[in-house]
């Protein structure tokens with residue numbers, strides 16, 4: 827009897843846990859992922875600029891920052907399908923999806 831009670835409570839706990847984690851507003855977690863991607867891009871840009879003595883108007887190409895021999899193996903991808911603009915050294919990278927920004 828107590829095993830059944832424990833099982834039922836455990837099932838309810840797991841159900842509530844999964845329902846709340848899956849029903850979180852989807853846009854927020856996409857946005858958070860995207861913002862962390864933008865931080866990665868910004869980090870790679872700063873490294874690239876520092877190592878190559880770039881000035882604030884220089885614009886890196888994808889191949890400068892991403893690839894087997896670069897700062898990051900692969901260019902991060904926006905989970906909402908937005909596209910990233912690296913921008914010059916002085917500006918923050920941007921995503922084409924509104925609200926996805928640093």
Ligand SMILES: [Zn+2]
Pocket residue numbers: 860904905906907908921922923926
């Ligand atoms: Zn995005």
